[in-house]
Amino acid sequence: MRELAELLQTGQVSSTELVIACLEQIKQTDGVINAFLTVDEQGALEQAAQSDARRARGEALSPWDGIPVAIKDNISTRGLRTTCASRILRNYHPVYDATVVERLKQAGLPILGKTNLDEFAMGSSTEYSAFGVTKNPHDPARVAGGSSGGSAAAVAAGQVPWALGTDTGGSIRQPSSFCGVVGLKPTYGRVSRYGVVALAPSLDQVGPLAKTVEEAAALFSLIAGEDPRDATSAGAPAFQVPRWNAAVVQGLRVGVPEEFFSSGLNAEVEAAVRRSLRTLEEQGAVLKPISLATNDYAIDTYLTLVTAEASSCLARFDGVRYGERVAAPDANTMFAKTRGAGFGAEVKRRIMLGTYVLSASHYEAYYEQAQRVRTLIKLEIARAFEQVDVIITPTTPSTAFRIGEKRNPLEMYLSDLYTATANLSGICALSLPCGYDSQGLPIGLQIMGDHYQEELVFQVGRVVEASVERGPKVEV
Amino acid sequence: MIGREEVIRMATLARLELSEEEIELYTRDLNSFLVSGKKLQQVDVSGITGTSHAVSVIHALRRDEVGESLPREAVLAEGPEVLDGYFKVPRIVEGQE
């Protein structure tokens, strides 16, 4: 991206040329990949032309003015269809921009289009998209991961330099890991959620996906910081791309939680992650075995909270103000038919679960219990960060699985085994490629940092990245 | 065990019209989810307060200033059925909870 920025700066390439190249790549590859739900060819070209004009006048809005970006389709874009990969919103055109989109536009980034996801971000493979699965550019028989599978695949397939995703339990990191790209789940509250269609507001965060750590950091710098329209972002600091300094790992205390290297973990994934850990150690980091025993409850806690919050957040899709409506003689029947027809199976499943755990007679045993276990998880993470500076784990227990392989929803939920803890505790976590398995599939490594420690996480990520050999180039 | 009736009650609360197959499916799913819930119930949380917010934030209020509203065309633009500047809904029948 630094190269792209420099090329734009020196006039060796124009934004229009970049957008055309992206559109060309999408045309060539997206028939297979299905990363995009909407490509805004005309809009992107217009924004690119404006960017070129600004550059010509020497009035670039940012160093990245003119570099196109893709947006996950659960983030509102004014006038540009935002479906959340759901039938119920298949023709929904928001009347406003999410804060993150507004900020990218203010930095001069043309919006190339909207990327595929599991319906309302509920899933780990984009198989739950109402508009078809996104395929992994490394192997089209495999999933790209999810829910931000479209964004991860688009970046991996070279359709766009970078993209925004959302992460509620691993939805940026897991697809990043599966597609061999870099993805950050920021500290809760550091990026505005205004305009981001909620899955579980106490867990959701928007974050960047890019090819390199530096690019991810650059995109993050454009979206981070307090937003008066999101009360949960109050006091959140902005972010600037740091001066890169490999010496940061000298004396760095790296926590290695044993629970994340246990029986369910694929051996090749473990080997790759341990190799990176050794590299860090060789460069002066201190590896500290730690225990995060509460991770055993993370998925169950996550599932309870996410379904509860989602059942409430998705109630507004009632066919009155926007979205599809199925006609009926009375309002309640209209609501039920609209929602019954508009939502897919997984969304309905989670609404049912969420309604159950919040209902008066089960609230205490399920929802409240999960909230209290969440406190235990938070406390354990806080204690861990008293002893270590970062925690390193695999991002996922395995590499990308085959399309259709996971039929049982509970099995699918286990994809978030290593990632949900960061959401539950509100800390930041970065996933980046650390090698490839014997089938040539990317392996992801996760670096977790304490609240607002994104800079440290990026610094460490950059060191890991430098030590990892570039894998096979993606062929599509 | 969660029975069929409980599943129907949940679907009514959530305003989801479900087919017979879906009712069966979600009855199974809810019951397998119970295992997950039961596992959590084993955890000792005595003396622990629940976390409802990931990060604690103190002052997050806005000043009482009127900002711009949307033009009415924009408000109604996505409405499935509108009439005379209003959103239109079919007959409201009370007491269906």
Add this chain to the structure above:
Amino acid sequence: MKYDVVIGLEIHVALLTESKFLCSCSTAFGAPPNTQCCPVCLGLPGSLPVVNEKAVEYAVKAGLALNCQVHTFSRFDRKNYFYPDLPKAYQITQDTYPLCTDGFLEYYIDDELRCTAITRLHLEEEAGKLIHSGSSIVDSEYSLVDYNRAGIPLIEIVTAPDITSPRQARLFLEQLRLVMRYIGVSDVKMEEGSLRCDANISLKPQGSPVLGTKVEIKNLNSFRALERALEYEVKRQSAVLERGGKIKQESRTWDERAGRTLSMRSKGDAPDYRYFPEPDLPPLQLDPAWVNCLKDTLPELPLARLRRLEESYGLSRYEATFLVNYPDFGDLFLELAKAGEDNTALVNLLMGDYARLAREQGHLAPGRIAELLRIVAEGLITHNQSKAVLEELFRSPLSPREIVRDKGWEVLRDAEQLRAMVQEALAANPDIVSRYRAGEERLWGYLVGQVMRAAAGKADPKVVNELLKEELARG
């Protein structure tokens, strides 16, 4: 059998903020439908609420005025239910940790001071407005939704079941409205819906410690409706109990035209609102110093003012109540009384013709009222003439003295001029004079009236009386 009546009220008060509770749309009443809406109050996907600090301030003020404990930690919760007027299909409210609890309100029933406990007071958002195609929701084929009202800040106030009669319920609510008006947090208009009230009522055998089954009554759109609906329920429920029947726990709606309550739904199918903490809003944490500061800025409240008017100004309960119920009159009274005007003359003036004129045309500047009182006290005009001057003050920009001079309304005191009038009056009524002399003393007034008429009402009554006495004595 005799029954004890047990009533509790649930009151909603719309707060007078400029912008809505959770977004910056205007709260102005009466705009064309769906013109005061934004992504937040329409519940568009992705929009987020941010709390208006003024709404918090007003709610705290209301809590303090109702002698509540104001909690420096409170939390917002979602109340989930589907209804076309509820944009997000949940209402942001406060369930587990309300802003205020444990208050009370004192008020008079006739001469007896009563106290009703306030269980809780919390903040929440208003829903939109429904317009039904038919005459009511039941016979409408469709309804129309206007979201201008959606998201206006409300406080919900819940009383303990302390109220023992329909009339008491009404007096309580009137006092509550007055308190809200005094502290300026709401315009509390029942007809515009900025004050709304639901009532819970149950009956139990007199003296029994066991509460009866309670019935909730909704759609009480006026103070009169509240009292009438409760009276109706007392009769209905006692009739059921007399027959040996059981009261059904249910919600009933008040039908104003028919003058009765109708069953809406039984509590058996009470909705399950699935409350849980609102993740989009951090808990509300107040600085105790700020709360204390608000306490210090509270104005004098109605009951305190009533007592002060009685005790320090010697007013009757009737007069003091008038001034308390019409705070603008109360303020005027206190300002003028402070300036040294005679309390009795002042309150008589304010409660008399002045009240009617001021309600139609707005208040006069206090200085002009003071001058009017002064020229009556000085004897420049009679009390009778003061009414004409008052009328004129509402029409003319002139001062009272200027009006009197212009109109030539000064009191006639010249003894010679008046004596001539007295003599003329006696001469014109020989009959009356002789009857008076014969002992019909009540005719004195008639004779005075004749002289006054001749003097066009301007004669000083004291002088007229003296002269009349003299002339009659002269025989």
